[in-house]
Amino acid sequence: MTTLLEARDLTRSFEVSQGMFKARRKLHAVNGISLDIRKGEVLGIVGESGCGKSTLARMLLGLLPPTEGGITLDGTDIRTLGRKGMARRVQPVFQDPYSSLNPRRTVASIVALPLEVHGIGTAAERRKQALEILDKVGLPQRFADRYPRELSGGQRQRVAIARALVMNPEVVVCDEPTSALDVSVQSQILNLLMDLRRELGLTYVFISHNLAVVEHIATRVAVMYLGRVVELAETETLFRTPRHPYTKALLASVLTPEPGQGIPETGLGLAFPDPLNPPPGCPFHPRCPARMPHCSTTVPRLLQLGRDAVACHLHDPGQSIPSTQ
Amino acid sequence: MSEAILEVGGLSVDIATPRGALHAVRDISFSVKSGETLCLVGESGCGKSMTSLAIMDLLPKAATRTARRLAFAGEDLGKASRKRVNTLRGDRMAMIFQEPMTALNPAYTIGNQLVEAYRQHRSASEAEARERAVYLLGKVGIASAAQRLGQYPHQLSGGLRQRVMIAMALMCGPDLLIADEPTTALDVTIQAQILRLLADLQRELGIAMVLITHDLGIVARIADRVAVMYAGQIVEEGPTASLFANPRHPYTQGLIDCIPVPGRTVPGGKLGVIPGVVPSLIGEIRGCSFRDRCSHARDICAATVPVKETEDGHQWRCILENAV
Numbered sequence: 001m002t003t004l005l006e007a008r009d010l011t012r013s014f015e016v017s018q019g020m021f022k023a024r025r026k027l028h029a030v031n032g033i034s035l036d037i038r039k040g041e042v043l044g045i046v047g048e049s050g051c052g053k054s055t056l057a058r059m060l061l062g063l064l065p066p067t068e069g070g071i072t073l074d075g076t077d078i079r080t081l082g083r084k085g086m087a088r089r090v091q092p093v094f095q096d097p098y099s100s101l102n103p104r105r106t107v108a109s110i111v112a113l114p115l116e117v118h119g120i121g122t123a124a125e126r127r128k129q130a131l132e133i134l135d136k137v138g139l140p141q142r143f144a145d146r147y148p149r150e151l152s153g154g155q156r157q158r159v160a161i162a163r164a165l166v167m168n169p170e171v172v173v174c175d176e177p178t179s180a181l182d183v184s185v186q187s188q189i190l191n192l193l194m195d196l197r198r199e200l201g202l203t204y205v206f207i208s209h210n211l212a213v214v215e216h217i218a219t220r221v222a223v224m225y226l227g228r229v230v231e232l233a234e235t236e237t238l239f240r241t242p243r244h245p246y247t248k249a250l251l252a253s254v255l256t257p258e259p260g261q262g263i264p265e266t267g268l269g270l271a272f273p274d275p276l277n278p279p280p281g282c283p284f285h286p287r288c289p290a291r292m293p294h295c296s297t298t299v300p301r302l303l304q305l306g307r308d309a310v311a312c313h314l315h316d317p318g319q320s321i322p323s324t325q
Numbered sequence: 326m327s328e329a330i331l332e333v334g335g336l337s338v339d340i341a342t343p344r345g346a347l348h349a350v351r352d353i354s355f356s357v358k359s360g361e362t363l364c365l366v367g368e369s370g371c372g373k374s375m376t377s378l379a380i381m382d383l384l385p386k387a388a389t390r391t392a393r394r395l396a397f398a399g400e401d402l403g404k405a406s407r408k409r410v411n412t413l414r415g416d417r418m419a420m421i422f423q424e425p426m427t428a429l430n431p432a433y434t435i436g437n438q439l440v441e442a443y444r445q446h447r448s449a450s451e452a453e454a455r456e457r458a459v460y461l462l463g464k465v466g467i468a469s470a471a472q473r474l475g476q477y478p479h480q481l482s483g484g485l486r487q488r489v490m491i492a493m494a495l496m497c498g499p500d501l502l503i504a505d506e507p508t509t510a511l512d513v514t515i516q517a518q519i520l521r522l523l524a525d526l527q528r529e530l531g532i533a534m535v536l537i538t539h540d541l542g543i544v545a546r547i548a549d550r551v552a553v554m555y556a557g558q559i560v561e562e563g564p565t566a567s568l569f570a571n572p573r574h575p576y577t578q579g580l581i582d583c584i585p586v587p588g589r590t591v592p593g594g595k596l597g598v599i600p601g602v603v604p605s606l607i608g609e610i611r612g613c614s615f616r617d618r619c620s621h622a623r624d625i626c627a628a629t630v631p632v633k634e635t636e637d638g639h640q641w642r643c644i645l646e647n648a649v
Binding site: 048049152182183184186187188190191194209210211212213215216217235236239249250252253254255256257258259260261262263264265266268270272274 | 368369466467468482483484485512513514515516517518520521524539540541542543544545546547565566569570579580581582583584585586587588589590592593594595596597598599602
């Protein structure tokens, strides 16, 4: 499989105010991530809130410049592509279909807007193209002249998907696309995304906190923790034989609808990840049930294991540990 | 069998709208015994949250509540005075809300908020109340509880805030706890911890719990009994194991088929869907409210739908014996 989007040592930090008289602090939302997104795959990105998933998504879309590192699309640095050049090939679908659609535009004009911005076709052609793509996402013609407020959440998310696809992009970055939806609507949207991928040969980056959904839709999964990728593996491998203790805890927390199994003990304790105050060493060590002394001093490297990768000292006894003096 | 702590019979909630009365909750009945967990499950707009607010007498002004019977520990809440309800609420009936950041007052320390209701209901001294607060914060797994009392809600993480909410609900030792989507705003790892905590405390203290959620995974793991709500009605109710093993109502079956389950659904395969949308609840509603979306619907579904029941107390509102 050829690499389509490639991120190298991607870092993004923000200056965060601590209060009126305190110095501003640096928050490393994304901390040295290298990822390659291959043509035709669905790369799932999972992690808790504040782990940097959405910041990573915005950088992959070219909406947010990285502080360090860079992104290439088909080998070209995305900075040379420009905002429009990037938007032709990489498109987003966001979580909240209530705030991501302009309430004062009709469905057809929302979907045709990208074409308008890029100066493609005449108004009549653009409308025709918008109607075609709306039909593809399961919204018949009669919806074309309605406003977002007249639509249900699921229908709005279909509009957002149509808008993302109208430019025939290669990559669609979906940031929690079903989190705001009811389960019966979620399954419709997931089915639609899978159908469209098959039909149009799309590549997805699929960000979600719902592991059952990611297992269902992704072909490969990256697990993020406090701005870093801690494990990367094929979906089946990750769910069958998770390597990182954090991945194990995440999987154990999934509540499947199977009565009689009770509620799992995650073994994570009370510590919570604070991006403003990341612990030294492995960022996960305060919650890790398998931590060793050097976990609190040395950041584990992302070790390649065949096609997979994991950042954990348990799996990397070869990493040199500087003696503590 | 212990006594029912909460009895709800024929509860309805109507909301006045410019287009007429919206029947948010339509003639629902259930009861909860001490030590038992009942889950109300359903999608947005099905009336599950209105049900909880109606029980606690916390409905918005535009909503009116009617009920044949609404009793707490045998006492008729429908006839109770406002003062009496205020005495019960927060003391013997407590509630946990979804969003701990909006349910906690940002301008007061958590210590102040924890002791307030206890002092009100128990006329306890400040020192006694703080002692109880420290004890309960420890109980919900918060370390160095005494120092935490001086902190403000914004200084705590989401998981800790929800633990504070739970401690607050337990301050007066309630007999009934209503939890409305208590973990929806939390990460999965924290969700598992909070639910485990709730389940442990509920068992230890023998509280009757009504847990409201849209997540069938939570329901399966925590509930003793489940009531599935659709368009303001309970369409199916039964013991958890029986309801998941043998769902009788097509809507329950549809919900179960919608969710991907690792190891059971085929990755990348088609998920079940429920076609159509929820009907409008404004104006008169006749027959089965699910019939427009149901693949089993027949002409008689437009008439009054029978309620069927098995010996183990599994009830459903459908013309069919079985959803499959």
